[in-house]
Amino acid sequence: MTSTDQQPFLSVRDLKVHFSTEDGVVKAVDGLTFDLAKGKTLGIVGESGSGKSVTNLTILGLHDRERTAIDGEILLDGKELLTASERELERLRGNKMSMIFQDALASLSPYHTIGRQIGETYRKHTGASKKEARARAIEMLRRVGIPQPDVRVDDYPHQFSGGMRQRAMIAMALVCDPELLIADEPTTALDVTVQAQIMDLLKDLQQEFGTAIIFITHDLGVIADIADDVLVMYGGRCVERGTKKEVLRAPQHPYTWGLLGSMPSLDGPVDVPLSPIPGSPPSLLNPPSGCRFHPRCTFAEKVTDGRCSSEQPLLQVTDGRGAACHLTADQRRDFFADYAATRSH
Numbered sequence: 001m002t003s004t005d006q007q008p009f010l011s012v013r014d015l016k017v018h019f020s021t022e023d024g025v026v027k028a029v030d031g032l033t034f035d036l037a038k039g040k041t042l043g044i045v046g047e048s049g050s051g052k053s054v055t056n057l058t059i060l061g062l063h064d065r066e067r068t069a070i071d072g073e074i075l076l077d078g079k080e081l082l083t084a085s086e087r088e089l090e091r092l093r094g095n096k097m098s099m100i101f102q103d104a105l106a107s108l109s110p111y112h113t114i115g116r117q118i119g120e121t122y123r124k125h126t127g128a129s130k131k132e133a134r135a136r137a138i139e140m141l142r143r144v145g146i147p148q149p150d151v152r153v154d155d156y157p158h159q160f161s162g163g164m165r166q167r168a169m170i171a172m173a174l175v176c177d178p179e180l181l182i183a184d185e186p187t188t189a190l191d192v193t194v195q196a197q198i199m200d201l202l203k204d205l206q207q208e209f210g211t212a213i214i215f216i217t218h219d220l221g222v223i224a225d226i227a228d229d230v231l232v233m234y235g236g237r238c239v240e241r242g243t244k245k246e247v248l249r250a251p252q253h254p255y256t257w258g259l260l261g262s263m264p265s266l267d268g269p270v271d272v273p274l275s276p277i278p279g280s281p282p283s284l285l286n287p288p289s290g291c292r293f294h295p296r297c298t299f300a301e302k303v304t305d306g307r308c309s310s311e312q313p314l315l316q317v318t319d320g321r322g323a324a325c326h327l328t329a330d331q332r333r334d335f336f337a338d339y340a341a342t343r344s345h
């Protein structure tokens with residue numbers, strides 16, 4: 001995902017998703033731009049309510065259309081999705097792009113067998129026969145590591161454990177070899193061992209199929225494991241992006257420093273106390289003026305003329321790397337060095 005790539009597989013440009021509610025307009029996503037190349041994984045990280053799920057549901061065309069104003073561009077393999085018809089989107093969902101959610105139980109129907117649900121998705125997109133679809137379902141269950149897939153294919157979701165249901169949902173999402181897979185906190189509800197197995201599975205499947213993956217998570221440890229590039233969201237906007245190494249090793253935005261400080265160190269001493277980011281995420285009905293992070297940012301006073309509360313910092317991106325903050329590059333480097341020193345003691 002660098003500016004030298006000719007045409008990114010997925011290209012999101014200045015995306016805005018605003019909901020009309022009784023209380024006013026919720027600016028859930030407010031000017032988001034990013035690219036994703038085939039075979040790569042973009043990790044999207046940010047606190048609850050930062051717009052991660054809304055962004056991705058909009059890419060899939062699964063947002064609530066009634067009360068939603070959308071602006072910007074979403075190009076998938078050169079095709080504009082925001083102007084695509086519901087029928088076109090339905091065709092694309094499944095064989096070009098698909099999604100796995102946090103809660104497999106809520107996404108699978110309790111009334112049909114696992115095999116039927118995987119098979120029906122396959123039939124819908126390929127026109128395969130019932131017999132072919134069943135064989136494909138068994139093959140997919142085998143691929144995602146379900147033991148005795150030819151027997152378990154006839155189980156109902158409640159007969160599967162949480163980890164197996166998640167695998168079944170991955171099998172369903174991948175049954176038509178989508179080129180884009182969006183995984184929205186797919187491992188949050190699982191224990192650590194199963195989490196690790198699912199991550200390995202996704203990596204293997206990506207290698208095999210060259211799938212582009214968007215992986216949404218609160219957990220920077222998961223990002224460190226799976227992502228190539230990282231996008232940090234705050235209050236409906238991207239505040240920092242870059243490669244995984246750039247963002248995790250040399251973050252440039254005070255919010256990213258805060259996120260790193262609120263989780264156990266990835267490779268430093270284990271006994272460094274965690275410090276949650278003070279305050280709460282911003283209201284998206286009435287977002288703070290200037291930099292949306294300014295009411296919580298301990299560095300705002302280092303910027304002259306009160307610009308943090310009056311002027312929105314722009315995200316300037318060079319070769320896929322950038323942060324939206326008024327601090328100078330030298331200040332950011334020095335402040336991060338101070339911060340990193342406190343983390344390594």
Ligand SMILES: Nc1ncnc2c1ncn2[C@@H]1O[C@H](COP(=O)(O)OP(=O)(O)OP(=O)(O)O)[C@@H](O)[C@H]1O
Nearest residue numbers: 019026028047048049050051052053054055064284
């Ligand atoms: N249909 C809707 N109508 C009004 N507001 C909405 C709607 N859907 C989402 N929102 C609001 O948009 C904001 C972003 O929500 P989103 O679900 O994208 O957050 P998130 O980053 O995925 O959070 P989490 O980590 O908790 O899943 C939230 O403030 C949410 O309340």
Ligand code: SF4
Nearest residue numbers: 291294297308325326
């Ligand atoms: S622009 Fe100001 S308030 Fe926003 S992150 Fe940078 S220093 Fe903090």
Ligand SMILES: [Mg+2]
Nearest residue numbers: 052053054184
């Ligand atoms: Mg979400």
